[in-house]
Amino acid sequence: MVTAAAAHKPQQQQTRVLIAGNYCHDVLIQDDTVKAESLGGAASFISNVVNGMSIPCNLVSKVGEDFKYPVDYTPIVIPTSKTTVFHAYFDLGIHENGHQDRVLKRVCACDPIRPSDLPDVRSNFGMAVGVGGEILPETLERMIEICDAVFVDIQALIRVFDSVDGTVKLVKLEETGFYSMLPRIGVLKASSEEAVFMDVEEVRKWCCVVVTNGKDGCKVYWKDGELRISPFSANQEDPTGAGDSFLGGFVAGLVQGLAVPDAALLGNLFGSLTVEQIGLPKFDSRLLQRVKDEVQRRKMQCLHCERSDNELYFLKPVGHEQFHASLGSAKLIPPCSSQARPWTPSNSPKETEQTPIPHYTAQAKLLVNSVYEEPIQTVEGKP
Numbered sequence: 001m002v003t004a005a006a007a008h009k010p011q012q013q014q015t016r017v018l019i020a021g022n023y024c025h026d027v028l029i030q031d032d033t034v035k036a037e038s039l040g041g042a043a044s045f046i047s048n049v050v051n052g053m054s055i056p057c058n059l060v061s062k063v064g065e066d067f068k069y070p071v072d073y074t075p076i077v078i079p080t081s082k083t084t085v086f087h088a089y090f091d092l093g094i095h096e097n098g099h100q101d102r103v104l105k106r107v108c109a110c111d112p113i114r115p116s117d118l119p120d121v122r123s124n125f126g127m128a129v130g131v132g133g134e135i136l137p138e139t140l141e142r143m144i145e146i147c148d149a150v151f152v153d154i155q156a157l158i159r160v161f162d163s164v165d166g167t168v169k170l171v172k173l174e175e176t177g178f179y180s181m182l183p184r185i186g187v188l189k190a191s192s193e194e195a196v197f198m199d200v201e202e203v204r205k206w207c208c209v210v211v212t213n214g215k216d217g218c219k220v221y222w223k224d225g226e227l228r229i230s231p232f233s234a235n236q237e238d239p240t241g242a243g244d245s246f247l248g249g250f251v252a253g254l255v256q257g258l259a260v261p262d263a264a265l266l267g268n269l270f271g272s273l274t275v276e277q278i279g280l281p282k283f284d285s286r287l288l289q290r291v292k293d294e295v296q297r298r299k300m301q302c303l304h305c306e307r308s309d310n311e312l313y314f315l316k317p318v319g320h321e322q323f324h325a326s327l328g329s330a331k332l333i334p335p336c337s338s339q340a341r342p343w344t345p346s347n348s349p350k351e352t353e354q355t356p357i358p359h360y361t362a363q364a365k366l367l368v369n370s371v372y373e374e375p376i377q378t379v380e381g382k383p
């Protein structure tokens with residue numbers, strides 16, 4: 001077995017983002033026909049965004065020898081296991097509101113990621129983003145120890161798998177072994193379908209909660225306030241990975257020093273770009289450059305914003321709507337090459353109201369510290 005240390009891509013001295021979650025093989029099925037096969041797993045969608053934004057990261061993922069896609073971050077190959085495989089059935093889960101949802105079946109599961117698979121270097125941002133049950137409670141514990149702030153996708157915590165056909169079902173967050181760790185994580189991200197499996201009013205007391213809501217954008221909740229973040233329009237072809245790309249964009253924004261509402265806009269942007277393509281999206285290089293330029297410009301603008309107090313971190317900084325418009329216009333840049341293929345009917349997003357409720361919380365402090373307190377220390381040894 002290849003150890004985590006040997007498997008990692010050589011890193012720059014300062015690893016800022018650590019992503020933990022297995023790559024997988026996604027098979028998209030409609031009308032009993034395989035419509036597409038693609039590299040999947042939240043880790044692949046997230047690293048795609050983070051790399052696109054030129055942010056160095058470290059990725060821990062396990063696959064079998066059957067793993068069939070070229071990837072930027074070499075996974076740990078487990079000779080005795082197969083790569084995780086998901087079948088997504090797109091005709092079994094149409095909601096009455098027209099939102100096309102999938103029925104997911106995990107047909108193969110690779111090994112879990114264990115604490116010993118994680119690197120010994122300290123990270124600013126840890127992302128626990130399992131899809132097939134590979135994040136164990138002890139793995140999340142270790143991530144909390146070695147990362148300044150941990151971002152968790154609830155799908156890593158609440159999925160259970162039918163013992164016969166692998167159908168993904170969700171359980172209540174409080175019934176899992178992860179519940180007691182909430183006060184020590186930074187952000188918990190859930191889709192609106194997943195959010196009903198937790199008591200948002202309770203969980204927001206412990207950590208920042210971000211609920212994504214498809215074409216309607218997302219909502220950020222913290223102890224004393226909440227904020228709706230506007231979406232970007234998109235012609236949806238395939239919803240797979242939208243939530244993952246959202247999280248990648250959100251963290252990419254925070255890494256670069258954006259405030260939570262601006263970073264969530266970047267999340268919405270990457271979510272909207274992802275649904276326009278089938279499988280793992282390929283972002284146009286001109287678009288990425290423009291987005292990076294807009295983020296730099298925004299960062300410079302906000303350096304002048306008053307930010308001496310943690311209270312301001314969840315506030316929409318002045319110019320938030322303008323930043324939304326600038327990112328929206330980046331989407332209009334003609335692509336170098338078109339990736340999208342028609343498959344499902346398009347959706348057109350509605351603009352939503354925005355409600356800024358500024359307040360200080362301990363979670364804000366956690367995020368502020370993770371972004372602004374520098375040095376990355378080395379962990380001196382594992383327990």
Ligand SMILES: Nc1ncnc2c1ncn2[C@@H]1O[C@H](COP(=O)(O)OP(=O)(O)OP(=O)(O)O)[C@@H](O)[C@H]1O
Nearest residue numbers: 191212213214215217234239241242243268271272
């Ligand atoms: N049709 C759409 N139009 C515009 N933006 C979208 C659309 N669908 C998703 N998004 C963006 O992507 C984000 C995540 O989408 P969504 O809430 O569907 O996540 P999800 O259900 O976790 O996705 P998945 O499980 O497929 O990865 C949304 O908050 C939104 O910003």
Ligand SMILES: O[C@H]1[C@H](O)[C@@H](O)[C@H](O)[C@@H](O)[C@H]1O
Nearest residue numbers: 026040041042086131241244
């Ligand atoms: O590749 C996808 C993607 O990562 C989704 O977010 C996840 O819900 C699926 O399980 C996975 O197959």
